[in-house]
Amino acid sequence: MSDPRPKTVVLHQFTGIGDLVWHIPYFKAVAEQSRGGKVSVIAQPSTLARQLIGHEPWVEEIIDHDHRPRRSEKRKGRHAGLLGMWRFAQELKQRDFDRIVLFSGRVSRGLLAWMTGIPVRIGYGYRRLQRIFLNQPPYIDRYKGEEVPVYFEASALAAAHRFVSAPIVPRLDLPPNAGRNVLEILAKIERPLHVLAIGTSEPHKQWGQAKFSALTTCLLEKGGSVLVLGGPAETELAREICEATPEYLRERCHPVTHLTVLESAQVLNSADACVGNDTGMVNVAAACSCPTYVILGDRPPLAHDPLVRSIQGASLASITVEQVLAVMQETAQESIGFRFRPQANSPRKAFPDV
Numbered sequence: 528m529s530d531p532r533p534k535t536v537v538l539h540q541f542t543g544i545g546d547l548v549w550h551i552p553y554f555k556a557v558a559e560q561s562r563g564g565k566v567s568v569i570a571q572p573s574t575l576a577r578q579l580i581g582h583e584p585w586v587e588e589i590i591d592h593d594h595r596p597r598r599s600e601k602r603k604g605r606h607a608g609l610l611g612m613w614r615f616a617q618e619l620k621q622r623d624f625d626r627i628v629l630f631s632g633r634v635s636r637g638l639l640a641w642m643t644g645i646p647v648r649i650g651y652g653y654r655r656l657q658r659i660f661l662n663q664p665p666y667i668d669r670y671k672g673e674e675v676p677v678y679f680e681a682s683a684l685a686a687a688h689r690f691v692s693a694p695i696v697p698r699l700d701l702p703p704n705a706g707r708n709v710l711e712i713l714a715k716i717e718r719p720l721h722v723l724a725i726g727t728s729e730p731h732k733q734w735g736q737a738k739f740s741a742l743t744t745c746l747l748e749k750g751g752s753v754l755v756l757g758g759p760a761e762t763e764l765a766r767e768i769c770e771a772t773p774e775y776l777r778e779r780c781h782p783v784t785h786l787t788v789l790e791s792a793q794v795l796n797s798a799d800a801c802v803g804n805d806t807g808m809v810n811v812a813a814a815c816s817c818p819t820y821v822i823l824g825d826r827p828p829l830a831h832d833p834l835v836r837s838i839q840g841a842s843l844a845s846i847t848v849e850q851v852l853a854v855m856q857e858t859a860q861e862s863i864g865f866r867f868r869p870q871a872n873s874p875r876k877a878f879p880d881v
Contacts, residue, residue: 533625533647535561538569538640539576540631541677542595543728544788544807547574548814549678549831550630552695553685557628558585560690567622571595575807578788582702590619616642628688629661630681632669637661651684663688678831696832699792699814706793709786713797717779719751722795724803724812725764726757732805734822734843736764740771741848742802747776754798756791756808757784800859802851809835820855822846 537554539547547570558566565587570576577589592615593605606615612635619627620643627640629650637660640648652658652666667683670676682694713720723743727733743753755765765782772780786794792811795801801812802820813819813832820836821829824843829835838854840846 530562532560532562534623535626535628536567536569536590536619536622536624536645537628538592538631538636539571539574540629540633540636542571542573544573544575544579545810546677547576547579548697548699548807548810550681550697551580551699551814552697553630553681553690554580555583555585556685556690556695561626563587566628567624569619575788579699579792579811583700612639613642615639619643619645626663628684630684632657632680634660649684649688651680672830673827674830675827697810697814698816699796699811701789701792701796701815706786706790709790709793710797713794716752716754716781717750719799720754720797721746721751722754722756722798722801722803722812722817723768724756724801724806724808725761725768726806726808727804728806731843734804734846736767736771738846738848739768742851743768743780744772744776745848745852747772747779751799752779752781754794755780755782756786756794756803759784800855802855805829818859820851822851 535557537557539550554566554568558564565585567588567590568576568580568586569590569592571594572591580586581589594607595604605611616639624645626647627643627645629636629640632651632653634654634657637650637657640650641660647663648661649663650657650661652661652664653669658666665687667680667687670679672679685691686693723739725739746753755768757765762784765784769777769780769782791808792815795812795817796815798817800818800820801809803809803822805821805823805826809819809821813834816834818834820838822838822843824840824846828837828839836854836858838846838851
């Protein structure tokens with residue numbers, strides 16, 4: 528007998544790796560109610576969706592939405608503008624989807640869905656103009672809390688359409704062979720292992736070499752190792768952080784900027800704690816059940832996971848090494864307790880105000 532469930536595609540709106548991580552449990556929940564237990568995922572290339580979830584058995588296909596490249600790429604996206612939107616809509620139309628689920632409140636995404644001709648179109652709908660292009664209520668309200676709204680709005684949509692019964696804490700399932708060579712290296716590193724996630728998509732989110740070096744020194748003086756994790760763009764910064772530590776500690780400071788996203792996830796999965804800028808890797812760390820400390824400054828906190836501690840201040844520059852160490856010390860035992868509880872399908876107690 529053929530599967531009567533709808534052939535479904537989900538659309539992820541945002542550009543960051545962390546934003547994608549927050550949506551993963553809900554994409555999977557939609558897949559469970561879709562044809563073959565799978566969904567296709569529309570995501571921007573900068574999310575690295577193909578690397579992070581392309582291996583998942585519930586993913587039919589990753590469809591690149593080249594809509595808004597990062598400013599550092601200095602190029603126009605193939606799907607940017609009205610002409611690009613029309614071009615992308617034609618690409619989707621050829622796939623004969625029965626249902627599209629927009630994890631988005633933007634009017635432009637509603638228009639895109641309408642242009643595809645997909646029969647069932649679900650989205651946030653908190654903008655009345657977006658509702659013109661949607662046809663499957665209920666709709667949700669815009670998140671009104673003080674935290675970053677992305678996760679809470681995704682949770683609300685998934686619950687409103689009964690894909691889930693309660694919010695789900697994001698967790699990553701790593702492929703069995705992901706980063707095997709990394710694990711061999713980690714086995715030789717002195718514990719505890721602290722990872723510093725020094726990457727950032729925007730300069731204003733960067734805590735800086737001097738403070739990361741001072742934090743590294745303090746952590747190494749207590750014992751164990753520090754792995755300074757970034758991408759190729761952070762190679763020089765990672766080297767400078769380690770070289771600024773006292774020479775007698777330096778052999779336990781490891782700059783690493785050449786790993787794939789799954790290899791980095793394997794490192795974080797094995798770490799004792801992660802401290803970093805507001806970057807995708809800190810969200811990967813938490814999703815790998817690693818106690819995580821995010822240095823934010825005067826920005827909304829992250830509140831999607833009990834393993835994440837948001838470190839705030841009047842500004843990013845005002846946050847001191849001593850403040851970070853104090854938060855780590857205060858919450859260490861609580862974070863370890865959370866880490867070793869079953870989390871993969873654990874719902875939060877209740878929705879925040881949405």
